[in-house]
Structure formats: C-alpha cells, structure tokens
Amino acid sequence: MGSKSYSVAIAGATGAVGNVMLQLLEERKFPVRELKLLASSKSKGKTLTFKGENISVEELGPKSFTGVEVALFSAGASRSKEFAKYAVEAGAVVIDNSSAFRMEPDIPLVVPEINPDAIKQYKKTGIIANPNCTTIVTLMGAAPLHKYGKIKRMVATSYQAVSGAGAKAMAELEAQVRAWAKGEPLKVEVFPYQIAFNVLPHIDVFLENGYTKEEMKLINESRKILNDQTIKVSPTTVRVPVFRAHSVAVNIQTEKKITRQKAIELINAFPGVQVEDDPAHKKYPMPLFIAGQDDCFVGRIREDDSVENGLNFWVVGDQLKKGAALNAIQIAEQMIKDKLL
C-alpha cells in the first residue's frame, strides 16, 4: 500500500457501522496518520479506542474536515447530504455508506471486487458511494456468474439481519428476547412490529409501486454496479431475527448456461467470496456463523430447470463488514493501490 499515510475521519463513528470501520482500520493496518471521530452532538465527548489510544468523539459540523484526506461517512443519508460537501471542499475523498448519493449519475457506486474501475469517476464530485448492504451481498454471489454468463433476470429474496437497521435495532432484538425469557412484556420501538420470533416483509419505506425503497435499491444499484441497465431484478426484502449477517436466496437466468460445477469454479476464482456447498455433509452458509467474516459465502448452488439457463444459489455476508464498513475501507484501499490517493 505504499508508505504514505492519511488523515482519516469517520462521520458516524459511534454507530454500528462506524464502530466496525474503526475496528477494521486498525485490523487491516490502514495507513492512518491521524483519525477524527465524528458523531452527532449526543455522542460528543464519548471516547473510542484506536490502536490502544483513546480518541474523543467530536461533533460533526461544517468545519470538521480541515486537513482530512479520507472521510468515511456512515451517519445516515440526511447527514451525508448536509455535511459531505464540507469534506469535499476541505479536499477529502468522501466514501459514503448512506443512500444519499448512490444513484447520482456522476458519483461512482463501487464494490471493489466487481467494478474497481468505476472509482476514478470520483474526481467529478469527490464522492464515492458505498452500495446498499443487501445489494453488495447479493452481487458478491451474482457478479462472478454475470461476468461469465450475463444475468438476464434475477429474483432475489432476502433474510436480513437487524444490524442493517443500526445498533438500536440489534439492542431491540436482544431486549425483546430477554424480556420474553423472563415473561415480561416486549417493547417495540425501532421496528414497526416485534422482530423476535417473527419475520417482517418490510424494510425501509414503501413506495407508490408497492415495492419498498430497499427493494428498489436492489434493482437500481445492481444495474449501476454491474454497469448493465438491461438486467431485470425482482426483489423481496424481509427482516429476520438474526443479529448481523444477511442471507439472500437468488434465482438467476443467464444468457449462457452455467452448470453447478462452472458456478463453483467461477465463484471460487472471484475475490472476496467463497463456496461453502456440500449438501452430503450439511455444509451451506448460515448467518450465525458468517457473522464477523470478511468474505461472503455461497451455497445451495443448484441448476434450475424451471427456466432456460436457470440457477439457484444462497449467499450470506456480514452486513456490518462486507455489507458496509469493510466495503468502504476496501474502496479506500483500492484507491491507494490505484494511486488515486
């Protein structure tokens, strides 16, 4: 990664994703010269640890970014819209984990293993968008197949962990289960309904067409990342009582036939994703065991003879890592590799 080091800021450092960003910068030995931890006024003065050093959280504001070279944003779309411009003005590259800029034509939407070449477009605006977590996990399984056989249509049905709704959502599942075990009434605050022992076919807000925003992200972001506006995507996104890894059942139809054996080869040859698929030995990826891992895992690979060139697979990835924090940091690492930083 060269010998240069960087002044890095995390906006939203106290959130679930911000926390993992902090961990990963340390674990991956990202060349940090200086680190600013930014959050809302509520978290001001809180202390977080980086490489054994305590760092005080500062309030995110227009003047937070002086001297910052890499600004990692994960503080929600409205804060990104308000504050990213100050980071850009200060000369930083913004890598934004929110949905604020993802569909802006001039802003690249990047999964480094899939479309690293898109990163260089950041020069137009200073901003790179990190995709939606479910889209990243889905595409880590789908992209290796698409690059070989071209996906024409994809039906994606998700089993999303509560971490996707933030640290409070994780605490809510835990609190509901503890209350249930004690025979106490369950509190419902973050999710619209009880999530313990339930599944909610509703993530993000509903749109006019009956799909949720989360579902439309899967359609639109998949097309942008794969740079193919012709791919048809039919999404259903569902919350399940799992803490931090997302699973997606994916049914694809490709232009060129992909056998199970070919799919295994293609996925195993792709960076950041591994095949875990041995039905005879009950090997398939599960979110409980994938939580905390960097790579995404694909199993249940089956040819689907209900349609020409059909294939089913099941992909699981840690929502906080590859679905958010890790992907953002990998974007910065790729920029260093490509001498863009």
Place this chain on the structure above:
Amino acid sequence: MGSKSYSVAIAGATGAVGNVMLQLLEERKFPVRELKLLASSKSKGKTLTFKGENISVEELGPKSFTGVEVALFSAGASRSKEFAKYAVEAGAVVIDNSSAFRMEPDIPLVVPEINPDAIKQYKKTGIIANPNCTTIVTLMGAAPLHKYGKIKRMVATSYQAVSGAGAKAMAELEAQVRAWAKGEPLKVEVFPYQIAFNVLPHIDVFLENGYTKEEMKLINESRKILNDQTIKVSPTTVRVPVFRAHSVAVNIQTEKKITRQKAIELINAFPGVQVEDDPAHKKYPMPLFIAGQDDCFVGRIREDDSVENGLNFWVVGDQLKKGAALNAIQIAEQMIKDKLL
C-alpha cells in the same frame, strides 16, 4: 353436516399436529361419536382431554382400528406406511398427514378449497393424502391466481417455522433462547445447527440433484394439487426462528396478465384465504400474528415488470392448522358434505 356421527382415531395424537387435530375436532364440532387416541408405546397411558373428558392414549398397532370410520394419521411417514393398511382393512377412511402416500397416482392429494373433487378417488385405496405444509400455504395464495390466469412458472422461497419439525423442534428453539438469555451453552439436537438467531437453508434431506425433499415436494405436490403437470416451480426452503406459522415469498408468471387489483379480488373471493395488504398503513401478514388463525393471509402483492405477466406476493399460514391439522379435518368435513362419509 347432517346428523350422523363418526368413530374417529388420531394416530400420532401426542405430537404437535395430533394435538391440534384434537383441539380442532372439538372447536369445529366435528361429529365425533367415539375417539381413539393412538401414539407410540412411549406415550401409552398418557391422558389427553376431549370435550372435558380424559382419554387415555393407546399404543398404535394393527388392531387399533376396529370400528373406526375416520383415521387421521400424523405419526410420520414410516408409521403411516406400516399402519394405514390396517385402518383401511378395518373399513376406515385414512387421511394421512405424512409424505408416505402423497405422490401415489391412485391416492388423492387434497386441499379442500382447491381440488375438492379429487377426494372421491379415495375409493380406490381408502386413503387421502394431506399435502406438505409449505405447499398448502403457498398454494392458498397461488391457486386463486392460477385458476384465473394459469401460472406458468413460480419461484417460491420459504421462511418456515420450527413447528414443521414437530413439538421437539419448538421446544428446542425455546430452550436455546432461554439458555442464551441466561448465558448458558445452547443445545443442538433436533436441527443440524442452532436455530435461534439463525436461518437454515435446509429442510428435510438433500437429494442427488442438490434440492431437498422439502423443495421437491413443492414442485411435485403443487403440480398434483393444481392438476397441471406443466407448471414450473423453482423452490428454496429455509427454516427461520419462528414458532408456528410459515411464510413464503412467491414470484409467479401467468399466461394471462393479473394486475394487483385483480389479484386482490381473486384472493378475497377464494375461501380460506384473505388479503392483508395496505403498505401505507404497514399492513402485511407476519407469522407471529397469523399463528393460531385458520385462514392464510396474502400481502405485498406487486406486479413484477421484470418478466411478462409477473406478480410477487407474500403468503403466511399457520403450519399446524392450515398446513396440517386443519386441512386434514377440512378433508373429512368435505367428505361429509359430499356424502362420501
């Protein structure tokens, strides 16, 4: 239902489904003259209550069925294969909840709202098969649409409750969550892996083609019940930490276009299934709230423009009721109505 009453036996009376059969016979005022509760030798002498009366459980055996007119079997496929013949020889109609006879060409496979006319074929063998729970729930949403617009292809992705694996599986989820809340180690006995805070893309055993038996049931039983061997089904079946209602995300492609409005009309006009679908007010069916209900519920009805005449919907039904015990008893009720009993 006429004034005749019947000698009824439940084989597997102490299991999760058998228990609900017992409840339903009472609640629905099924004309029971005499009731025999049968189970394995382990449960012999146990006492269950029917209409305020204690009934001792007898050991299921070749001589259990003397005088029995309706034998409800829910004791697993191997017991059905072993003992159903004795019930038939004794002159009973067997309504079997296991997978033992479902695909036998001479044995009808019945959801009374969908294919009541198939029941009369029972005369050939004395046996009527009750379909797989996920297939029933899926078809309660799909059949009203199929009868109008003919389904050509269906991608069905399930979120199955632990009740589908029996009373011990329900106890295992409960015990795992209680142990987790106490910080104690979790025991894994019924499912191959921990089910609490996890999802398992594995139900029933794996077959040579990479699909599970549960998935093949969805393909084969759907075709038999809808009496249409041309329907293409692509299934993925998944266990989720929910107690007793199954949910299925269904994507269909029909010969005739079905709009959202038309789908709502068709489903609401069909017996045994209701539309619960008002995104603006966060109304959609969820397994926690559908548990214990007789009807299945459909929501998230959305036209799918990724394919010609595409439609997505989400259907939820109580696995122990419509997915098993209720459907079996409805078959017997339909026979009374049709003067077959």
